[in-house]
Amino acid sequence: MIEHIVLIKHxxxxxxxxxxxxxxxxxxxxxxxxxxxxxQQGVNFSSRSQGYEIGLTVRFKDRDSLEYYGSHPAHQEIVSYLKGIGVEDRIVVDFEI
Incomplete structure (x- = not known):
């Protein structure tokens, strides 16, 4: 399985x-x-966040599923929405579990 983690600073x-x-x-x-x-996704409540306000975790069956997700039109719509509402920075981490 693959764990995909994204932290977003708006x-x-x-x-x-x-x-x-x-x-x-x-x-x-x-x-x-x-x-x-x-x-899973939610708004951060920790004071240790260094300004990152939203956290996202997505668990995939395998690396192929992660690759498919990245280019999927529904995911690309989310990326466009995120850019439209203003994103200052993001961190992405992917690892196998």
Missing amino acids: SSTTTEDQKQELIRRTLALKEVIPGIVDI
């Missing part, structure tokens, strides 16, 4: 409603993209 103009919409859209990907075993 711009100062991103609203709370936009963040919640991002989460809603992202969680819906499990019903659309084959190979997703589990998906």
Whole structure:
């Protein structure tokens, strides 16, 4: 299995409603993209976040599923939405479990 972790730092103009919409859209990907075993996303509450406000974890069956996810049109729509609402930085980590 593959664990995909993303941390997102939004711009100062991103609203709370936009963040919640991002989460809603992202969680819906499990019903659309084959190979997703589990998906979780939420707003960070820790003071140790160094400004990263949203965390995402996606568990995939295998590396091929991760690759398919990356280019899938539904995922690309999320990426476009994220860019549109303002992203200052993001960190991505992928590893096998």
